[in-house]
Amino acid sequence: MATEIKTENTRFSVGDAGQVMRAARAALAEKLRDLAAYHMDACVRCGLCGETCHVYRSDPVPENLPAAKAAKVVRHFRRYHTAVGRVAPFLVGAKRLTPEALDELAEAVYGRCTGCGRCGLNCSVGADIGVIIRTGRNIVAAAAKVPSNLQTVVDNQLNTGNQMAITVEELRETAAWLSEDLQLEMGDEDVRIHVDEPGKRVFYLVNPREVKFFPLSLSAAAGVFHAAGESWTMSSRFYDVTNYGLYSGDDDAAARITRQVMEEAARLGAEEVVLSECGHGFRSFRWEGPNWLGEAYPIKVRSMLEIMLEYIEEGRIKVDASKNAERVTLHDPCNLVRWGGVSEPQRKILSAVVSDFVEMTPNREQNFCCGGGGGMLSMSEYGDRRVRSGAVKADQIRATGAKIVATPCHNCADQLLEVNKKYSLGVEIQAVCELVYNALVTG
Amino acid sequence: MLVAERIVVASSLVWAAALLLWQLLAAWGGGRKDYSARAGSPSRGVLYNFAAAMSPVRKEAARFHPFKFAVGMVMHAGVAFAIVKTLVILVRPETPPVTPIPLGGFFGIAAAAASFLFLRRFFSPNLRPISNFDDYFAAFIVAIYLATASLQDFGVVSAGVFLLVGAVTAFYIPLGKLRHVLFCPVARLDLGRRLGYRGTFPATRGAKK
Numbered sequence: 001m002a003t004e005i006k007t008e009n010t011r012f013s014v015g016d017a018g019q020v021m022r023a024a025r026a027a028l029a030e031k032l033r034d035l036a037a038y039h040m041d042a043c044v045r046c047g048l049c050g051e052t053c054h055v056y057r058s059d060p061v062p063e064n065l066p067a068a069k070a071a072k073v074v075r076h077f078r079r080y081h082t083a084v085g086r087v088a089p090f091l092v093g094a095k096r097l098t099p100e101a102l103d104e105l106a107e108a109v110y111g112r113c114t115g116c117g118r119c120g121l122n123c124s125v126g127a128d129i130g131v132i133i134r135t136g137r138n139i140v141a142a143a144a145k146v147p148s149n150l151q152t153v154v155d156n157q158l159n160t161g162n163q164m165a166i167t168v169e170e171l172r173e174t175a176a177w178l179s180e181d182l183q184l185e186m187g188d189e190d191v192r193i194h195v196d197e198p199g200k201r202v203f204y205l206v207n208p209r210e211v212k213f214f215p216l217s218l219s220a221a222a223g224v225f226h227a228a229g230e231s232w233t234m235s236s237r238f239y240d241v242t243n244y245g246l247y248s249g250d251d252d253a254a255a256r257i258t259r260q261v262m263e264e265a266a267r268l269g270a271e272e273v274v275l276s277e278c279g280h281g282f283r284s285f286r287w288e289g290p291n292w293l294g295e296a297y298p299i300k301v302r303s304m305l306e307i308m309l310e311y312i313e314e315g316r317i318k319v320d321a322s323k324n325a326e327r328v329t330l331h332d333p334c335n336l337v338r339w340g341g342v343s344e345p346q347r348k349i350l351s352a353v354v355s356d357f358v359e360m361t362p363n364r365e366q367n368f369c370c371g372g373g374g375g376m377l378s379m380s381e382y383g384d385r386r387v388r389s390g391a392v393k394a395d396q397i398r399a400t401g402a403k404i405v406a407t408p409c410h411n412c413a414d415q416l417l418e419v420n421k422k423y424s425l426g427v428e429i430q431a432v433c434e435l436v437y438n439a440l441v442t443g
Numbered sequence: 444m445l446v447a448e449r450i451v452v453a454s455s456l457v458w459a460a461a462l463l464l465w466q467l468l469a470a471w472g473g474g475r476k477d478y479s480a481r482a483g484s485p486s487r488g489v490l491y492n493f494a495a496a497m498s499p500v501r502k503e504a505a506r507f508h509p510f511k512f513a514v515g516m517v518m519h520a521g522v523a524f525a526i527v528k529t530l531v532i533l534v535r536p537e538t539p540p541v542t543p544i545p546l547g548g549f550f551g552i553a554a555a556a557a558s559f560l561f562l563r564r565f566f567s568p569n570l571r572p573i574s575n576f577d578d579y580f581a582a583f584i585v586a587i588y589l590a591t592a593s594l595q596d597f598g599v600v601s602a603g604v605f606l607l608v609g610a611v612t613a614f615y616i617p618l619g620k621l622r623h624v625l626f627c628p629v630a631r632l633d634l635g636r637r638l639g640y641r642g643t644f645p646a647t648r649g650a651k652k
Contacts, residue, residue, distance in 0.1 A: 035633050037470035042630035047570045048504035062569045071573045093575030124504035126631030290478035341642030365646045
């Protein structure tokens with residue numbers, strides 16, 4: 001008989017409880033092919049990882065210890081995949097998957113961790129706790145217990161092509177008026193936001209946030225493309241650079257989102273996909289996407305940062321650093337830098353387009369998460385924790401004395417806007433391409 | 444000479460090695476091909492993760508907890524020497540004890556380190572909630588193993604007793620958290636390979652201004 005498992009985190013009815021647990025166990029078993037068991041067996045729960053985590057630093061309770069969050073996943077691994085865990089679970093802290101255990105797991109892996117992976121880099125033994133946490137999310141997603149607001153974003157992407165359910169008409173209207181503004185601003189009637197134009201070299205993906213609320217970065221990117229003489233277009237249907245399947249732990253959904261975008265790129269005949277400034281979008285499309293699909297992409301995928309640096313280095317755009325005279329610091333998005341390997345292009349760009357660039361400490365792969373990663377921004381139930389965990393980043397920003405925080409991630413930008421208010425930092429948050437656009441020397 | 448004890452410890456070592464190998468293969472599960480386009484060097488990432496990444500300068504777990512980290516290092520060094528000592532007695536039981544004061548003293552310090560880690564787990568408000576029987580027993584059995592190594596060097600207990608304690612320890616390795624003896628380096632290898640592939644490793648400047 002079908003049973004509705006009702007918890008705060010359950011969004012929709014699922015099959016009977018046995019089916020749910022079997023699905024969760026299957027997700028755990030599947031994830032072991034990603035070598036997650038190596039890391040689960042490596043963590044010795046030494047507890048030295050606390051200070052590496054922005055969530056623990058801002059609220060040092062035992063539950064926020066990365067090892068404690070990992071332990072919530074490892075106990076299920078031990079129950080189903082170790083001999084002692086099967087025979088005498090109490091000896092090794094093994095635990096069966098139950099609806100209650102899944103709720104606890106969800107609270108730990110969604111509510112207390114952004115999956116930034118900083119703890120793994122600083123782990124005393126080298127265990128990648130980020131992989132363990134994502135295994136936890138895979139399990140919870142398989143049991144259909146993803147926090148409802150996060151699941152809504154995934155559903156929007158699957159059903160409408162973009163996470164904010166923006167209609168095709170709205171996208172086209174926005175592109176039209178942004179183009180008019182840009183023509184006036186640049187004094188050039190040819191500049192515009194290209195939509196649904198086949199045969200262009202670059203297929204550009206943006207964060208729907210740019211279309212809906214913060215169009216400056218979209219028009220800045222259009223301005224940079226135009227100045228570089230780039231052949232580019234967006235799609236009115238599949239233009240979303242984000243992929244919330246990465247956050248929810250639903251790899252099937254993540255694969256479908258990836259596929260619809262890559263098929264659109266092929267339909268438009270693009271030679272290259274360029275990703276707007278988005279940390280998890282970069283990680284999803286550049287690194288995880290081919291593995292979700294189980295095949296290599298036929299075309300190249302790059303970040304907007306990489307292509308802007310190419311324009312500068314090849315002299316395709318001219319920039320004047322004195323146009324950005326205020327002190328600028330840089331926030332490194334975890335998924336772009338630690339998980340994505342892109343740390344230097346943004347630095348080279350900023351060194352060229354601003355006159356006073358200062359680093360945060362620590363930075364690059366050792367950066368602290370802003371607190372908004374891992375889908376936290378969409379999970380309102382954890383909003384207080386999210387903003388509190390931004391205190392670490394606020395301290396880093398304050399110490400630089402910067403007036404502008406550049407961040408190549410719209411997710412981070414949203415969190416930093418809140419952090420800016422909450423901790424009275426008095427800074428502006430800008431995308432890197434906005435600073436490049438501002439420094440352009442035209443004519 | 445020590446025939447029965449040597450057979451027991453040899454059997455335990457074979458048991459541990461066989462199970463660890465089986466666990467490694469089961470955990471690997473055939474692996475998965477990476478279809479993304481490579482940006483860096485997996486081998487350089489692995490080298491980095493086994494070298495510079497392990498220095499306290501790059502590893503906050505060590506930098507922020509120098510005493511606890513040092514205690515852990517002493518314990519692990521003691522275990523490494525005790526394993527060598529076990530193998531030496533196993534292969535050449537007639538080998539006379541070597542420099543008992545420095546080595547026995549070191550084993551004693553390492554046993555104290557293991558005891559500290561056992562007690563810390565018991566009293567730390569962070570560790571107690573996430574600890575289970577296995578966590579305590581692993582620290583306990585290692586402390587006993589190291590203490591026996593020390594006492595044997597000082598002639599307080601026989602080589603046979605040391606071998607039997609070693610056999611119990613080896614038998615337990617694949618059953619609980621002591622299997623990290625294999626999985627820690629394997630995990631480090633995996634992370635180094637993956638982040639090397641993506642170009643994150645080798646990382647050289649992240650901790651600096």
